[in-house]
Amino acid sequence: xxxxxxxxxxxxxxxxxxAKEGDLQSFEELVSRYRDRAYARAFSIMRNEDLAxxxxxxxxxxxxxxxxxxxxxxxxxxWLNRIVTNLCLDELRRRKRARMDSIEEIEEATxxxxxxxxxxxxxxxxxxxxxELRERIDAAMAKLSDNHRTVLVLYEYxxxxxxxxxxxxxxxxxxxxxxxxxxxxxxxxxxxETLKRDGLIE
Numbered sequence: 001x002x003x004x005x006x007x008x009x010x011x012x013x014x015x016x017x018x019a020k021e022g023d024l025q026s027f028e029e030l031v032s033r034y035r036d037r038a039y040a041r042a043f044s045i046m047r048n049e050d051l052a053x054x055x056x057x058x059x060x061x062x063x064x065x066x067x068x069x070x071x072x073x074x075x076x077x078x079w080l081n082r083i084v085t086n087l088c089l090d091e092l093r094r095r096k097r098a099r100m101d102s103i104e105e106i107e108e109a110t111x112x113x114x115x116x117x118x119x120x121x122x123x124x125x126x127x128x129x130x131x132e133l134r135e136r137i138d139a140a141m142a143k144l145s146d147n148h149r150t151v152l153v154l155y156e157y158x159x160x161x162x163x164x165x166x167x168x169x170x171x172x173x174x175x176x177x178x179x180x181x182x183x184x185x186x187x188x189x190x191x192x193e194t195l196k197r198d199g200l201i202e
Contacts, residue, residue, distance in 0.1 A: 012076050020067050027067075031060055034077045041081050044153050045088040047142045055091060059084040085158065089168055092146045140190035148183035155180055 005018065007029040018026035038059055043052035062083050063070075070079050141149055150169065154160045155176075162173045169176065 013072065016067070016070065016072070016076055019064075020070075027064060030076065034080060035060075037077055038080055038084050041084045042088055044141075044157065045085065045150055046091070047149065051091065055087045056084055059087055062087070081158075085154070086168070089150065092150060093170070096146065136191055137187070140187050143190055144183055144186060148179050148186065151176055151179040152183045152187070 005023075005026070007015065007026055010018075010026070010029070012030070012033075015026045015030050019030065035056070038056040039052055042056040042059070043049065046052050046055065059080060063080055066083075070076065141152070144152065147169070151165060154165045154168065155162075160168070162176050165176045166173045
């Protein structure tokens with residue numbers, strides 16, 4: 001009688017191979033190991049807990065369906081993060097289209113609305129420890145637009161090149177560079193406002 005595999009101690013490649021053979025329990029072990037990481041990636045882009053849960057769960061469904069396409073060029077969590085990221089980008093595009101439809105309807109009735117934002121030159125990183133800085137960055141990220149936050153996440157955290165970000169977001173390299181520049185400036189402004197409010201800078 002064959003022994004039951006010890007899923008909890010099995011290495012990631014072995015779990016993936018078992019899952020490819022239809023072993024659902026090995027896939028459940030992968031979910032257990034990387035569930036939090038998938039959620040964190042979805043939340044870093046969407047900044048919404050409910051959406052992050054839904055999209056990360058959808059990513060696991062797609063990962064199971066597409067497991068035969070995973071050939072081990074990258075680690076399993078890296079491959080999974082790509083699925084999560086693509087689902088988030090799809091959702092942002094869908095929401096952008098819905099917003100544009102609503103904006104067009106409003107502008108037909110009231111005329112165009114312009115948003116103006118003052119960019120401040122500040123150095124917000126002084127006198128902060130790592131944990132405090134992480135908290136302030138997280139709060140500032142939540143205030144960025146979907147496009148600017150996504151570019152920042154893909155470039156700074158995913159370390160994806162401009163051209164690949166442009167492909168993922170369906171835009172030009174110039175637009176990606178512009179959004180990244182704006183996102184960094186806006187982050188500096190938001191962090192500066194927070195530090196002034198807390199009395200950490202003049």
